[in-house]
Amino acid sequence: MTRFQRFPVAPTGLVLFWRAAAIAVAGVIVACALALSGRNPFELAGLVIHSTVGSRFGLEDLALFMTPLVLTGAAVTLTRCIGLWNIGGEGQFYLGAVGAAGVGLYVSGPPILILPLMAVAAMVCGALWILVPALARAWINVNEIITTLLLNFVAGFLVYWLATGPWRDRVTGALVSTGRLPVAIPEMWGAVHYGFPVSLLVVCALAGLLRRTVWGYEVRISGANPGAARYAGIPMRWRIIVVMLISGALAALAGMFEVAGTVHRMQGGMANNFGYLGIVVAVLARGSCMAVIPAALLVAFILDAGIVLQTQQLAATTVLAITGLVLLLIAIADELAHYRPVGGIGQGKASA
Amino acid sequence: MVEATGVPAGLEPGTPPVLRLAGISKYFPGVIANEAVDLEVWPGEILALLGENGAGKSTLMNVVTGIYQPEAGEIVMDGYGVNFATPQDAIRAGIGMVHQHFRLVPAFTVAENIHLGWEDTPRNASAAVMETRTRELSEKFGFPVDPKARVADLSAGEQQRVEILRVLSRQARLLILDEPTAVLTPEEAGELFRSLRAFRARGNAVILISHKLDEVMDISDRVTVLRGGRNAGSFETKACSPSMLAATMVGREIVRRDLRVRPPGAASVSATPVLGLSGAGVRDGRGVMTLKDVTLELYGGEILGVAGVAGNGQRELTELLTGLATPDEGRVLIDGQVASPGAAAFAHAGVGHIPQDRLHSALAPSLGVTDNMVLREYSQRPIGTGPFYDAAEARSLAATIADIAEVRVPGFEMPVRNLSGGNQQRLVARREMRISSKALVAAYPSRGLDIGAIATMHRYFADLRDSGVGVIVISEDLEELLNLSDRVAVLCAGRLMDVLSAEDASIERIGMLMGGKVGHMPGVQG
Ligand SMILES: Nc1ncnc2c1ncn2[C@@H]1O[C@H](COP(=O)(O)OP(=O)(O)OP(=O)(O)O)[C@@H](O)[C@H]1O
Ligand SMILES: [Mg+2]
Numbered sequence A: 001m002t003r004f005q006r007f008p009v010a011p012t013g014l015v016l017f018w019r020a021a022a023i024a025v026a027g028v029i030v031a032c033a034l035a036l037s038g039r040n041p042f043e044l045a046g047l048v049i050h051s052t053v054g055s056r057f058g059l060e061d062l063a064l065f066m067t068p069l070v071l072t073g074a075a076v077t078l079t080r081c082i083g084l085w086n087i088g089g090e091g092q093f094y095l096g097a098v099g100a101a102g103v104g105l106y107v108s109g110p111p112i113l114i115l116p117l118m119a120v121a122a123m124v125c126g127a128l129w130i131l132v133p134a135l136a137r138a139w140i141n142v143n144e145i146i147t148t149l150l151l152n153f154v155a156g157f158l159v160y161w162l163a164t165g166p167w168r169d170r171v172t173g174a175l176v177s178t179g180r181l182p183v184a185i186p187e188m189w190g191a192v193h194y195g196f197p198v199s200l201l202v203v204c205a206l207a208g209l210l211r212r213t214v215w216g217y218e219v220r221i222s223g224a225n226p227g228a229a230r231y232a233g234i235p236m237r238w239r240i241i242v243v244m245l246i247s248g249a250l251a252a253l254a255g256m257f258e259v260a261g262t263v264h265r266m267q268g269g270m271a272n273n274f275g276y277l278g279i280v281v282a283v284l285a286r287g288s289c290m291a292v293i294p295a296a297l298l299v300a301f302i303l304d305a306g307i308v309l310q311t312q313q314l315a316a317t318t319v320l321a322i323t324g325l326v327l328l329l330i331a332i333a334d335e336l337a338h339y340r341p342v343g344g345i346g347q348g349k350a351s352a
Numbered sequence B: 001m002v003e004a005t006g007v008p009a010g011l012e013p014g015t016p017p018v019l020r021l022a023g024i025s026k027y028f029p030g031v032i033a034n035e036a037v038d039l040e041v042w043p044g045e046i047l048a049l050l051g052e053n054g055a056g057k058s059t060l061m062n063v064v065t066g067i068y069q070p071e072a073g074e075i076v077m078d079g080y081g082v083n084f085a086t087p088q089d090a091i092r093a094g095i096g097m098v099h100q101h102f103r104l105v106p107a108f109t110v111a112e113n114i115h116l117g118w119e120d121t122p123r124n125a126s127a128a129v130m131e132t133r134t135r136e137l138s139e140k141f142g143f144p145v146d147p148k149a150r151v152a153d154l155s156a157g158e159q160q161r162v163e164i165l166r167v168l169s170r171q172a173r174l175l176i177l178d179e180p181t182a183v184l185t186p187e188e189a190g191e192l193f194r195s196l197r198a199f200r201a202r203g204n205a206v207i208l209i210s211h212k213l214d215e216v217m218d219i220s221d222r223v224t225v226l227r228g229g230r231n232a233g234s235f236e237t238k239a240c241s242p243s244m245l246a247a248t249m250v251g252r253e254i255v256r257r258d259l260r261v262r263p264p265g266a267a268s269v270s271a272t273p274v275l276g277l278s279g280a281g282v283r284d285g286r287g288v289m290t291l292k293d294v295t296l297e298l299y300g301g302e303i304l305g306v307a308g309v310a311g312n313g314q315r316e317l318t319e320l321l322t323g324l325a326t327p328d329e330g331r332v333l334i335d336g337q338v339a340s341p342g343a344a345a346f347a348h349a350g351v352g353h354i355p356q357d358r359l360h361s362a363l364a365p366s367l368g369v370t371d372n373m374v375l376r377e378y379s380q381r382p383i384g385t386g387p388f389y390d391a392a393e394a395r396s397l398a399a400t401i402a403d404i405a406e407v408r409v410p411g412f413e414m415p416v417r418n419l420s421g422g423n424q425q426r427l428v429a430r431r432e433m434r435i436s437s438k439a440l441v442a443a444y445p446s447r448g449l450d451i452g453a454i455a456t457m458h459r460y461f462a463d464l465r466d467s468g469v470g471v472i473v474i475s476e477d478l479e480e481l482l483n484l485s486d487r488v489a490v491l492c493a494g495r496l497m498d499v500l501s502a503e504d505a506s507i508e509r510i511g512m513l514m515g516g517k518v519g520h521m522p523g524v525q526g
Helices: A012-036 A041-050 A056-081 A089-106 A111-140 A144-164 A195-212 A214-224 A226-231 A236-263 A274-285 A292-311 A317-336 B057-064 B087-092 B110-115 B127-141 B156-169 B186-201 B213-219 B242-250 B314-321 B343-348 B358-362 B369-373 B391-404 B421-435 B451-466 B478-484 B507-514
Strands: A003-006 A187-189 A339-342 B019-028 B031-041 B046-051 B072-077 B080-082 B095-098 B174-178 B205-209 B222-227 B230-236 B273-283 B289-299 B303-307 B329-334 B351-354 B439-443 B470-474 B487-492 B495-501
Touching: A012 A041, A012 A317, A041 A292, A056 A089, A056 A195, A056 A214, A056 A236, A056 A274, A056 A292, A089 A111, A089 A144, A089 A236, A089 A274, A111 A144, A111 A236, A195 A214, A195 A236, A195 A292, A214 A226, A214 A236, A214 B369, A226 A236, A226 B358, A236 A274, A274 A292, A274 A317, A292 A317, B019 B057, B031 B046, B031 B057, B031 B072, B031 B205, B031 B222, B046 B057, B046 B213, B046 B242, B057 B095, B057 B174, B057 B205, B087 B095, B095 B156, B110 B127, B110 B156, B127 B156, B156 B174, B156 B186, B186 B205, B186 B213, B213 B242, B222 B242, B230 B242, B242 B451, B273 B314, B273 B470, B289 B314, B289 B329, B289 B470, B289 B495, B303 B451, B303 B478, B303 B507, B314 B439, B314 B470, B343 B351, B351 B358, B351 B421, B358 B421, B369 B391, B369 B421, B391 B421, B421 B439, B421 B451, B439 B451, B451 B470, B451 B478, B470 B478, B478 B507, B487 B507, B495 B507
Parallel strands: B031 B230, B046 B205, B046 B222, B095 B174, B174 B205, B303 B470, B303 B487, B351 B439, B439 B470
Antiparallel strands: A003 A339, B019 B031, B019 B072, B072 B080, B222 B230, B273 B289, B273 B329, B487 B495
16 A cells, blocks of 8 residues: 655655746746736746846856855855854845945955955954844844844945945945945856855855864754753854854855945945845755755746846736745645655564 | 443443544554554543553554544544544543643743633633633642742643643543653652542543553553554553563563672772762852752762752752763862863763753754764764764764664664654663763663663663773662662752662661651752
8 A cells, every 4th residue: 555654854856856846836827827917928938038047148147146145045054053043144245245345445456365355354244243143142042033133224224324425436426336346356257257156165165064074063963952062062152153153254255246246336225135035045945055056046046037027017026926936835845855655564663 | 333342340331432442553654653553441440551662652642632643543432433633623522631741831820821722711811810710620620720820930740730730621531641750759649640530530531651560550440551553452450460561561571680789700899989079069040059068979880879859959960970060169070180161071081971851951852863873972083083074984883872772773864853762762871871981970861761671771880880980870769779779879958968878778768868857848948
C-alpha cells in the first residue's frame, strides 16, 4: 500500500522540484488574472522573458538587481543562524552608502586604493549602525526586530538630509543627490560591475565560515538552544554581537556596491527596499547560505518583471501581489517537500 | 453499536467501555510507533499504560486525543466509532489530556489559563468573574488552586493541578495523564492520587502513563503494557507484581547486579579528592543564600549520592560543580586546585555533566544527532583544528557514540528531538562519559527513564567508577542512591546536613536528615 508520510527533513531535490512547480503555478495564475483583465498574457510573458533572461540587457539588469539582494539576503540568513532577525538591512544599506559616498566624494587617490577604502568605510558604518541593537540584544535582551527596524527610518532620513544638504550636488545644483562619485567599480560585462562576482564570493565565504569553522558550529548551537550553549560554555553574547555586526556590514556592502557600481551617486530612497527584500530572500533560502544565490535570482526576476509590467501600464502594486503569491506558493511547496510516498513498512522497529 | 466484551464486575451488563481502541497503528519514518494496538478503558477505573522508553505510549495517546491521525484502526467511545480531526474534537467528546510537558501560559493567572480557549468562557468576562468561576470549579472538582496566582510563580505540582482543572472543567470523562509524577515531590504525588481516586469514584475513567511500578500497583485497577509499539498484554493490577510487569515491558527478566560490588581489577578510591567544594555558598537574585557553606569532597573511583527533596540546593550544587555558576562564597576545587571558571573549562578539565532536563540544556533539540553529539569535543582534534571544523570527523564521532550507547539512529541529520526520551538520555550519558576523565556530575539521571534504561545508566556509572572516575549522582529516589553510592550526602534548605557512608545510610536516617530540623518546612529559607 502506498501512503504519503511527512518526513522531518525535506531533501533538497524535492524542495527544488516543488518550488519549480510552485513558480509554474504562480505563472499560470498571474497569466489567468492578466487574461481576465483583458490583457494578452502571452504577449506580456514574451515581453517579460525578453527583457529578463531573453536578452543581454535583461541579463545585465538581473545581475544588477541580484548583487544587493544576495548581500542583504545573506545578512538576514546569518542572523537567522543564531536565532535572530536583522530587519534593519535597509538602514545598514543606507549607512553603507553614506560611508562609501563620504570616502568617494571627499578622499582623493587612485581607485585601486579608494575602492577598498570605500568598502571598508561602508562596512564599518553598517556595523556601527547595528552596534546598539546588538549590544542591547546581547546584554539586556532587547528584541532586535524592533530596534533594527526603527533605525531604518532614521537612516533613510539621514541619507535624504546628507544628499540634499551638506553633500548636495553643487555642480548641477539638482538638489536631489550628491554629485557623481569620481571613482566607480569597474564594469566587467556591460553594465554589470565587479560587485556581482564579489557578492557571490562573499556568500560562499560565509557558507564556509558557518559550516567549516568552530565559530560557525558555536553560532549554530547558540541559535538552536541558548540553554545548550550555556551548558557547553559557549560565550553566547560575543557570538551574538559578532554575528550582528557582520550582518550589518554585509548589508552595508550592498549599499557601497549600489553607490559605487550602479547609481554612482548617493540619493534619498536609493535602498529601493533591497534591505526588506533581503528578508524575503532569506526566507526563500531556508537558512542555507548557498541557497541565498538562487533565492536572490528569483526575487531579482520578480522585481525586473514588475518593472516591465509597469511599462505596460500595470499598477506597481501588481509586483507586490505577485511577490506575495510566489511566497505563498513556495511556502506550500516547502511543506509538500516533506512528504514522500512510503511503500511497505517494517524496515524499522520501535526501539528502546 | 460495537459490542463490548468482558464487562468488568460492578458494571451493568451491556455497558460499553468509555474508550476502546481497535487495531490502532501509527508510523513515523523508519519507526513503527504503534502497531495494531487494542485497548479498553471502562467507566470507574484507572488504567495504567506501561512500556519502555520509545514503546509508543505518548504517540498512542496523541492519536486518541486527535493530535496524530492513525494509519489504521478504530477509536470507539461509549460504543460509537469516532474520528478526531483535531484535539478540539477530542475535548468536545470528553477526553482531556495532561501532557508530559505543561502547556500553560506562564505570564497569565490561573483563572486566565483555565478560561483560555474555552467555549463556555463568558464574553468580556472580567478578571473577578473568571476568578469566581475558577474558585467554584476548583471546589467542585476538589483540585485546590489560587485563581489569582500567576502560573510562572507556581511549583510543578501546582501547575499540574491547574492543567488538570483546565481539562476537567471542559467536562472530561476520560482523563489522560502522561508521566504526571515525574516532576512531583512524593507529597504532591500523594495529593494527585487522592484527587484521581475521587474522580474515579464519580464514574469517570483515567489513563495514567508512568514508569514507576510501585505507584502503578498502588493506584491502578488494570494495566496495559506496550512493547515495541504493540500491546504486550492487559492485566488486572491485583494479579500483577512489579517484577512480572517489568518483565512484560522489556520482554525478558531484568537481572539486577549489585552495583556496589567492584569487579576484580577495578580502580581503588583515590587518595586525594578529584572535585570538591570548600565553604561554598550561592546567593540568588534577591540576595537569599540558596546554598550555604557546603564543604564536600569527591574522590576518584567512588560514587557519591546526593539526597534531598528537590529545590533544596541541588540545582546550585550542580551548577557549582560543573562550572555553570561561580560561588558567591568559598571555592570550587578540581584536583585540589581552585578551578578556573566557566563550563567549558570544567569540561576541559575532565568534569562531565548530565543535567536535569536534557532537552533544554544538554541538547539542541532542533539540530541533528551529529551536531548534538560533538557538543563536548568540537573544538578538539580531530574535529576542531585551530579555527576549522571537520564535518566528516564530527559525523564519525557521532556514529561512535551512538554505537557504544546502543542507540539505533535512523539518520544522523535527523533532529534529536525525534528520538525517544530514553535514547536521548543514553546518548547524552555516553557523550559525557567520554570527557569525564576526573568526575561526572549526574542530576536526576533516571527521570523519565524506564527500568531497563535506568539499569543501563547505573551500569555506566559503575563502569566509570571502576575506571577511577568520581561520580556524583543527585536523586530524590533513595533506593537508587542506596543501590549505587559509596557515600550519601544529604541536602536540606541549601545546607549539607551530613555525609553518610553506605554502611550507616538507611532510608530512615536519610529521610530524617532530608526533613532538616524538626518543625522546619523542607524548602529553601533565608
Ligand atoms: N514526531 C516524530 N517523528 C519521528 N519519530 C517519532 C516522533 N515522535 C515519536 N517518534 C518515535 O516513535 C517512537 C515512540 O515514541 P513515544 O514518544 O510514543 O514513546 P514513549 O513510549 O512515550 O517513550 P517515553 O517513555 O520515553 O516518553 C520512538 O521511537 C520515537 O523516536
Ligand atoms: Mg512519552
